[in-house]
Amino acid sequence: MSRLLATLYRLFYDGLLCRLPEPAAIALGQGLLRALPVDRLPIFRLEDPRLRTTLGGVELPNPLILAAMYYEPRILRRAMGLGFGAVTAKSITLGPRPGHPAPNLVRVRTAAGPGLVNCNGFQNPGLEAFRASLRGLPHRVPLIVSVAGESVEDYLTLARELGPLAELVEFNISSPNTRLVYEWSTRPHELRALLGRVREATPKPLIVKLSPDFAEVNERQIIPAALDAGIRIVNYGNTRRVAEPRLSQGAGGLSGPEIFAATLANVARARATFGAGLEIIGTGGVDAPDKARALLRAGANAVGYFTGFITRGPILARRILEELSRTA
Numbered sequence: 001m002s003r004l005l006a007t008l009y010r011l012f013y014d015g016l017l018c019r020l021p022e023p024a025a026i027a028l029g030q031g032l033l034r035a036l037p038v039d040r041l042p043i044f045r046l047e048d049p050r051l052r053t054t055l056g057g058v059e060l061p062n063p064l065i066l067a068a069m070y071y072e073p074r075i076l077r078r079a080m081g082l083g084f085g086a087v088t089a090k091s092i093t094l095g096p097r098p099g100h101p102a103p104n105l106v107r108v109r110t111a112a113g114p115g116l117v118n119c120n121g122f123q124n125p126g127l128e129a130f131r132a133s134l135r136g137l138p139h140r141v142p143l144i145v146s147v148a149g150e151s152v153e154d155y156l157t158l159a160r161e162l163g164p165l166a167e168l169v170e171f172n173i174s175s176p177n178t179r180l181v182y183e184w185s186t187r188p189h190e191l192r193a194l195l196g197r198v199r200e201a202t203p204k205p206l207i208v209k210l211s212p213d214f215a216e217v218n219e220r221q222i223i224p225a226a227l228d229a230g231i232r233i234v235n236y237g238n239t240r241r242v243a244e245p246r247l248s249q250g251a252g253g254l255s256g257p258e259i260f261a262a263t264l265a266n267v268a269r270a271r272a273t274f275g276a277g278l279e280i281i282g283t284g285g286v287d288a289p290d291k292a293r294a295l296l297r298a299g300a301n302a303v304g305y306f307t308g309f310i311t312r313g314p315i316l317a318r319r320i321l322e323e324l325s326r327t328a
């Protein structure tokens with residue numbers, strides 16, 4: 001059955017979503033997700049106690065995580081019933097942000113398969129509106145909130161205010177679409193001070209989301225600074241910055257299977273370098289069960305994806321869980 005749904009989704013994606021202009025495809029996809037109660041259908045989930053895991057001491061029913069992109073509570077609620085062991089909300093900034101003007105997302109066909117390049121620019125409702133919208137959201141699985149600041153104070157406020165609403169807090173220092181966030185990786189000494197202080201802002205487990213564009217700095221400076229600050233989880237990682245003349249900013253973050261090889265290498269190296277004291281979420285390019293399994297075998301504690309949710313559909317989580325269950 002899940003195989004059939006996966007095939008039907010491919011026909012829908014290739015035959016319709018891919019032929020529509022990107023804004024219309026996004027409106028249709030998100031509209032369907034809001035309207036259809038897919039989260040009530042058991043076919044999208046698979047419960048197997050052998051797949052349970054923990055992240056920062058928080059129990060997850062399985063190691064699959066929907067990566068940051070959605071902030072609407074209705075969509076987060078749906079996603080929580082679609083097989084994921086945890087769901088990440090989109091990065092939230094202190095004030096609301098309209099994001100970068102359109103075009104801010106384009107599809108790409110790479111040799112490895114279909115991907116996306118976005119320069120979303122943190123389109124989000126801001127701390128207050130997001131916090132209000134989360135009231136009443138049932139946490140069917142753990143919620144990870146993601147915070148993105150322009151200053152140390154922003155990060156502290158966001159972590160302090162949003163921490164109580166989530167099971168884990170992710171620290172975005174890696175989205176390549178706004179200089180202020182991306183440039184943290186070029187200032188590792190200031191980042192060390194920030195990581196030290198943010199640990200005091202919330203008792204919730206913290207995750208640092210890394211950029212694949214800064215592998216050497218990540219492993220030489222940022223991960224050691226996180227560990228020194230008592231932050232034991234990294235998400236490796238975000239999109240890769242690329243030139244893309246079709247986007248309003250002339251550049252954006254590449255996601256999807258083209259970045260998978262780098263994700264796998266980054267996870268394997270980080271595990272070899274930092275050993276069992278570091279928990280690693282491997283994110284970037286997972287769009288098939290064997291890729292999720294490869295990341296776990298390379299040392300990831302959990303696997304995140306977003307683009308695969310779009311290109312392979314909501315049934316991908318179930319397909320991955322079947323594979324993990326079969327080889328558990």
Ligand SMILES: Cc1cc2nc3c(=O)[nH]c(=O)nc-3n(C[C@H](O)[C@H](O)[C@H](O)COP(=O)(O)O)c2cc1C
Pocket residue numbers: 067068069090091105116118120122146172175209237238239254255256257259283284285286304305306307308
């Ligand atoms: C349209 C779009 C918006 C995204 N927004 C965020 C965000 O707000 N915060 C963040 O940390 N990552 C964001 N990401 C990055 C994803 O969470 C993920 O790290 C990245 O896409 C690589 O994984 P994938 O290849 O499975 O998509 C976004 C990605 C896309 C495509």
